[in-house]
Amino acid sequence: MVDIPISAPVAALRRVRAVRYVEPLREGGSLPGLVEADDLGTYVVKFSGAGQGPKTLVAEIVVGELGRRLGVRVPDLVFADLDEAIARREPDPEIQALLLASVGTNLGMDFLPRALGYDGRSRPADVVDAARVLWLDALTVNVDRSWRNPNLLTWHGELWAIDHGAALLFQHTWPGAEAFAVRPYPIDDHVLGHAAGHLAAVDAELAPLVTRELLEQILAIVPDAWLPEAPGTVSVAQVRELYVDHLAARAAASASWLPAVAA
Ligand SMILES: Nc1ncnc2c1ncn2[C@@H]1O[C@H](COP(=O)(O)OP(=O)(O)OP(=O)(O)O)[C@@H](O)[C@H]1O
Ligand SMILES: [Mg+2]
Structure with missing residues (x-):
């Protein structure tokens, strides 16, 4: 566990x-x-x-x-x-x-020395670990966890997630950002798709943890100089708030984007 x-x-x-x-x-x-x-x-x-x-x-x-x-x-x-x-x-x-x-x-x-790239051929030991990564990717719309490019490492027998630079699509297209909250997340190509059967349970556990307070604390870590300009904002505080708004709205709408899993 x-x-x-x-x-x-x-x-x-x-x-x-x-x-x-x-x-x-x-x-x-x-x-x-x-x-x-x-x-x-x-x-x-x-x-x-x-x-x-x-x-x-x-x-x-x-x-x-x-x-x-x-x-x-x-x-x-x-x-x-x-x-x-x-x-x-x-x-x-x-x-x-x-x-x-x-x-x-x-x-x-x-740097995790001598970590192995997780290639998807062998399943990770803990399917709940995998489902948590899958849920995080779905929440943040991370398209970089495919079979071709898994961006996962196995280190001391456990699964580690790296390379999240492609997530948070909304920051690249602010005008359509409202749609981000309900944008479905396709998992066909996701290297941990086998864990999808555990998503509903993981969603019940994790979605309530993604509070505005937590998101505000995390956005506070980001240096001002790295935050992009966003339409309708005049300060970095407002840009941070936009990130919090979009992520909080998406966390509250998981029923709209949680990948459907055949029973
Ligand atoms: N913390 C780490 N410990 C050990 N190896 C790592 C770590 N982070 C990255 N690597 C290795 O470096 C490679 C490149 O890292 P990463 O995928 O984060 O870079 P990137 O430039 O964002 O890649 P991409 O081409 O996927 O966009 C990884 O595939 C992995 O082999
Ligand atoms: Mg990478």
């Missing part, structure tokens, strides 16, 4: 300083990199200067921290500060350009 404290208090992310850029994780589309930090930790860093832009980092924080409170294993997130000197030391011109564009705050994820 899940050994994660559900609804653990939301704390600000720790801040570390990058001391060495180790290597790129080439399979990642946004060219995330492995970085050593001044706390002796090793992190997978998603760079603020990457082509996808900071909205993907907003989604990583919001979905990752939400998942953590819903019993989904997500590697610890940190803010990783990058100095220009480290960027200048990088010999590969493509990576140097990315690092130079990312001097300042970036998002780090605790």
Whole structure:
């Protein structure tokens, strides 16, 4: 069963300083990199200067921290500060350009050493774990958990969720954002679709946990500079409120989007 404290208090992310850029994780589309930090930790860093832009980092924080409170294993997130000197030391011109564009705050994820990519061929040990990931993906409309691109790791025999940058569709299309609350979530291509039979039970457990208060605490973690502009807003506080509104409305409407499962 899940050994994660559900609804653990939301704390600000720790801040570390990058001391060495180790290597790129080439399979990642946004060219995330492995970085050593001044706390002796090793992190997978998603760079603020990457082509996808900071909205993907907003989604990583919001979905990752939400998942953590819903019993989904997500590697610890940190803010990783990058100095220009480290960027200048990088010999590969493509990576140097990315690092130079990312001097300042970036998002780090605790690196899980020797984790295996979950490929969907072997089922995870705990189907309730899988159903929780599936429910989180349905809530946040995460399209990046397909058979082709599962974005799940197996580490010490347990399932860990990574890469939530593609979720929160509404932040890319604000004008149609109201439809987000009831948008159905197709699971045909979802790598954990086999757990769909447990969704109703997981929905009853998790939907009430997604309160406005929790969402406000999580949005407070997101740096002002990463929040996008949104129509009709004049302050970052209003932008944060929009995220809270859309996610709270969707959590309250799970009957509309919960994938239908044949009995
Ligand atoms: N915390 C972690 N611990 C160990 N390995 C990781 C971790 N995070 C990512 N990886 C590895 O790095 C790869 C790329 O990471 P991720 O999928 O987050 O990057 P991305 O650029 O968003 O990728 P995508 O191409 O799916 O958009 C993963 O497939 C995984 O193999
Ligand atoms: Mg990925």
